[in-house]
Amino acid sequence: MRLTTFQTPQGATTYGAVTDRGLVDLGARLGTRYPDLKSLIGDDATVVASEHLDKVDYAASDVTWLPVIPNPNKIICVGLNYEDHRAETGNSVSAQPAVFLRVPESQTGHDSPLLRPRESDTLDYEAEVAVVIGRSGRRITPDTAWRHVAGLSCYNDGSVREFQRHTHQYTPGKNFPRTGAFGPWMVTMDEIPADSALTLSCRLNGKIMQHATTSEMIFSIPRIISYVSTFTTLAPGDVIATGTPGGVGARRSPQVFMRPGDTVEVEIDKIGVLRNTISDD
Incomplete structure (x- = not known):
């Protein structure tokens, strides 16, 4: 559904x-x-x-x-979770997921504009699979993690790159208002077998910029849920954005960033297409 x-x-x-x-x-x-x-x-x-x-x-x-869940208690994002993206950033291999948070105000819905803030011209795309939690849990084991998932959705974890890199913390570059998109809907888990290898891609003005499958994740969805639920209780409506593959604009030569008038699409098989235009804030 x-x-x-x-x-x-x-x-x-x-x-x-x-x-x-x-x-x-x-x-x-x-x-x-x-x-x-x-x-x-x-x-x-x-x-x-x-x-x-x-x-x-x-x-x-x-x-x-609107964002599928406009009022989540938590939006938890995982960085550097595809090997090709980790390699293109030059980051070392980590034994644990890299985690940061988004706030609800930073999201928008399908067919609404993503806003490039006036402080930046480096608004970047990041296609991701979003996990929507449906059952509360703390210290969830990987083998029971899927029982806590209500459904999956498309996510564009839009990034204001220079603010992301002001320090070692990603938070400022990930939380400008309406720089991330979530939708158009979530597909419930009765329609997506657990551990399915989903194909995700990002298109900018029709050109494929990212393409991967979730089998290429460094940390699987059950592993992420288990790790996150160790330090916080997951509740219904919480959202976990599970990381983006390689091909982001900041790591291309020349760099490619989203500009007003552009159209960006995140497509995930078995889920759908999340589409947004870009406007200046």
């Missing part, structure tokens, strides 16, 4: 299921029990939602797509 958060033509924020016929407004049907998508995926979302799919409420072209 495809689940997402969106804004109706009337301006109301809600959530729902995405079908081939259109969007079902689950928020309108379930809001008294489940006020947002985060609360729904903490329960048996597919079973609850499946009872309300007989009638669609909106065409996909009529809504404004």
Whole structure:
């Protein structure tokens, strides 16, 4: 099942299921029990939602797509998690995942512009698989990690490179408002077998800039979940962006950064295509 958060033509924020016929407004049907998508995926979302799919409420072209989970408690990002990206950056091999955080304000949804901040002209793309947590847990073991995943989504972990490199901490370059994209929807795990090798790619103005499979990850999704849940409790709606492959703009010669008027797409098989244009803030 495809689940997402969106804004109706009337301006109301809600959530729902995405079908081939259109969007079902689950928020309108379930809001008294489940006020947002985060609360729904903490329960048996597919079973609850499946009872309300007989009638669609909106065409996909009529809504404004929001980040799949607009209000996560945590957005945890993993850096340097594909060998070709680690090699192109010149970083040494690490025994543990490199972890940093994003804030919800730094995200935007599908078909909305990513904003290049006025302080920078080095806004870079990073195609990633996003994991949406559906079941709380602490000190989760790798062999049970998939039980805690509600679904997977596309993520563009947009980076303002010079702010990212002001110090050894990535945080400033990863948190300018609306520099990262999350969507268009999450696909629940009943449609994606655990440990599937997913193919992800990034296109800038139609040109392929990144292409890899998740089998090339240095740290697998279960390993990441286990590591992260050692130092923090994972809760429904938490998001983990699992790292980007090689080919980022900052490591090309000449460098390639996203500029106003550009279109960037992140595509992951079994999930879909996340598309954004670039605008100046």
